[in-house]
Amino acid sequence: MIAFSPTEEQQMIVNTVKQFATDVMRKKYRDCDEAGEIPAEVVDAAWELGLVVSCIPEQLGGAGWEHSALTGTFLAEELAWGDLSMAMHILAPSLAILPIVEMGTEEQKNKYLPLVCGEKFKPATAAYIEPRYNFDANELGTVATGKGGYTLKGAKCYVPLAADASYILVYAREGADNQCFIVDKGAKGLEIGEREKNMGIKALATYELALKDCKVPAENRLGGAKGCNFNRLSSLSRLALSSMAVGVGRAAFEFSRDYAKERYAFGEPIASRQAIAFMLADMAMEVDAARLLGWEAAWKLDKKEDATRESCLAKTYADGMVMMVTDYGVQVMGGHGYIRDNPVELWFRNGRGFSTFTGMAIV
Amino acid sequence: MIDFEISPEDNTKVEEAHNIAQNLFRPVSRYYDEHEHEEPQELIDTMWDMRGKGFLTGLGVTGALMVEELCWGDAGLYLASPGPGLGGAAVFAAGTKEQWGRFLARYNEGKPKWGAMAMTEPGCGSDTAAIQATAVRDGDDWVLNGDKIFVTMGHRALDLSEGIIVVWASIDKSAGRAGMKSFVVEAGTPGMRVEKLEKKLGIKASDTATVIFENCRIPFNNILGKAEVKSKTEGFKGAMATFDVTRPLVAAQALGVTRAALDMLKDELDKQGIKIHYDVPRSKQTAIERDFMEMEANWRAAHLLVLRAMWQLQSGTPNALEASMAKAKAGRAATLITQRAVELMGPLGYSRKLLLEKFMRDAKINDIFEGTGQINTLVVARRVLNYTREQLK
Numbered sequence: 001m002i003a004f005s006p007t008e009e010q011q012m013i014v015n016t017v018k019q020f021a022t023d024v025m026r027k028k029y030r031d032c033d034e035a036g037e038i039p040a041e042v043v044d045a046a047w048e049l050g051l052v053v054s055c056i057p058e059q060l061g062g063a064g065w066e067h068s069a070l071t072g073t074f075l076a077e078e079l080a081w082g083d084l085s086m087a088m089h090i091l092a093p094s095l096a097i098l099p100i101v102e103m104g105t106e107e108q109k110n111k112y113l114p115l116v117c118g119e120k121f122k123p124a125t126a127a128y129i130e131p132r133y134n135f136d137a138n139e140l141g142t143v144a145t146g147k148g149g150y151t152l153k154g155a156k157c158y159v160p161l162a163a164d165a166s167y168i169l170v171y172a173r174e175g176a177d178n179q180c181f182i183v184d185k186g187a188k189g190l191e192i193g194e195r196e197k198n199m200g201i202k203a204l205a206t207y208e209l210a211l212k213d214c215k216v217p218a219e220n221r222l223g224g225a226k227g228c229n230f231n232r233l234s235s236l237s238r239l240a241l242s243s244m245a246v247g248v249g250r251a252a253f254e255f256s257r258d259y260a261k262e263r264y265a266f267g268e269p270i271a272s273r274q275a276i277a278f279m280l281a282d283m284a285m286e287v288d289a290a291r292l293l294g295w296e297a298a299w300k301l302d303k304k305e306d307a308t309r310e311s312c313l314a315k316t317y318a319d320g321m322v323m324m325v326t327d328y329g330v331q332v333m334g335g336h337g338y339i340r341d342n343p344v345e346l347w348f349r350n351g352r353g354f355s356t357f358t359g360m361a362i363v
Numbered sequence: 364m365i366d367f368e369i370s371p372e373d374n375t376k377v378e379e380a381h382n383i384a385q386n387l388f389r390p391v392s393r394y395y396d397e398h399e400h401e402e403p404q405e406l407i408d409t410m411w412d413m414r415g416k417g418f419l420t421g422l423g424v425t426g427a428l429m430v431e432e433l434c435w436g437d438a439g440l441y442l443a444s445p446g447p448g449l450g451g452a453a454v455f456a457a458g459t460k461e462q463w464g465r466f467l468a469r470y471n472e473g474k475p476k477w478g479a480m481a482m483t484e485p486g487c488g489s490d491t492a493a494i495q496a497t498a499v500r501d502g503d504d505w506v507l508n509g510d511k512i513f514v515t516m517g518h519r520a521l522d523l524s525e526g527i528i529v530v531w532a533s534i535d536k537s538a539g540r541a542g543m544k545s546f547v548v549e550a551g552t553p554g555m556r557v558e559k560l561e562k563k564l565g566i567k568a569s570d571t572a573t574v575i576f577e578n579c580r581i582p583f584n585n586i587l588g589k590a591e592v593k594s595k596t597e598g599f600k601g602a603m604a605t606f607d608v609t610r611p612l613v614a615a616q617a618l619g620v621t622r623a624a625l626d627m628l629k630d631e632l633d634k635q636g637i638k639i640h641y642d643v644p645r646s647k648q649t650a651i652e653r654d655f656m657e658m659e660a661n662w663r664a665a666h667l668l669v670l671r672a673m674w675q676l677q678s679g680t681p682n683a684l685e686a687s688m689a690k691a692k693a694g695r696a697a698t699l700i701t702q703r704a705v706e707l708m709g710p711l712g713y714s715r716k717l718l719l720e721k722f723m724r725d726a727k728i729n730d731i732f733e734g735t736g737q738i739n740t741l742v743v744a745r746r747v748l749n750y751t752r753e754q755l756k
Contacts, residue, residue, distance in 0.1 A: 002367055002369065002424045003365060003678075004365060004671045134647060135644060136643055274741070274755070274756075278741075280747060280748065284743060285668075285688045289664035289667070296663075296667060309641050312642050313660040313663055316645075317664055320657075
């Protein structure tokens, strides 16, 4: 039956993460953006919430919860509301964990999942997007060849935490299909480039990768002979990113709303003028609209159904929404919105990224 | 929980609505667009029979989905279909159980009947505080006076059937909005007459009437809500509950017309061998793919906002904010998407050979009636800001 209320468990996760976002992330995000790094204590504090490893079986070090894309959307929205760079950093190991939990062979699970479990945050990541105009995940430029062992050739970019990751899931074209290969840290032919410098998400460490005849053992093909369901992973990723866009949009909306009530012009709050109030109403509506599209896609993914169309609609809508809403956020503040003392310019820069971000998060 | 599954039972109802839209509405859609004010008698009788068998008698998520299907068929013919309409929704939202029985039972028996709601006047539309119509207490009666325009289904409710009309009037002009109340007037009540039928841009199969009240006397207990004027805001609140029902309902109508345009566009693209590739980067999509995807996402977003508002309504959660969001979004989406569809289809879109141009004309009303897009945006703004109407005009 059609219904729109999160379960008690989902609400509990939202409350926990929102508290963390308010108490920890929102206190540090500006400094992190300026410094270009996220202090370990923030990441470790997030780690203690146990969000990322919850879907790993207990005997391998996780909590053994059943994975839910819908719960993931809540998590991603709340973390991104706190800060997008931190959210992507904290969730980066999921880029490796989720595909292995859902599609990995027993050997892959046994070998790779325990590596990211433990007391402290241990980075793992995935390399999806490639550094070229017109990047199309259906036609990956990174290619895997060979039998009984693979050779990877190509280039990747926007790989979160690549320099410190104990392993990286690399997406590559193998014949007519896209497949995924687990590449160990220090593998021969894997070259991790300089840290990237971007307009936004400045606190998140992302890297270019070069795969120069990088050798990968046969058993590291995700899912073994069966391979992976690339389409599902892409859908889960689109969902994660659209949920994050909702979180960033909501942050901008809430801040602008509060500011507009406090800022006086012509003797009254600027929010009491329709020119401003209607922008705020549109922001509220569009954030909600984008969130519901994500929920529908997540619901379908949790039923293990194909959600290509739904996740694409959610992503394209959220990409547009977050740009509009964060732009309005700057506009409502006028000159003050342009100053780095205020957060809206940061959300605006991060918001612009979503139409570029592909495969950089998964829930 | 969060769920988008339609139960098999509800799905049967939605499919039934679609079949009616496809087989009963569509074949005569153009005819009644071009023969305004002509009665689609056969359709009326069939829809009344269906109603007698329980078709579309409940409000809620499933009801909204059915309304969407029927308006996918023809928005004007949906409105022309007999039933309690907006008048019924007002009684349902603000009336007592006794009033439900007295005013709504007729819609399940006898000959076809319609219901209507009268708010707009020649001198005021959205500004309901400026309503000039009055209701004066006289012993056990109210005496109504005033002119109402743009009454959807006023003619059929009052002239062609023994229906009801819900009329908004002031019981105390000095109290402003707090004095505004709604009253039920039954067809045939002396002192009430239908004066004029409007000629419209679209939804021509529905009638839009002027209704005049001259010393129209109705029983005291025909008032919806309390008869006393309370604090500035409280008095109006009961009446506003009507909108919590009617706004998502009208938004559902908008969704139906919009999807009709999208489906027709999609069919035409299919015929030309054009496929929509959802999962390729925007830079690789053709202009038509980008447009279509944006239109579809916009429609779907509005669809989900409407379902949410309806779900709140049926689960007893306050939904005034979400109802206005749904209406503002759906009205705007309907306007933009149908206009774009006409543009994209070129000569096929503009031609009266196909129904697309009609969809565009029919869609436009959804951003106007039951609160214009601007009024609903204003409601959303006040709610998110927690502002009164004095703080945000």
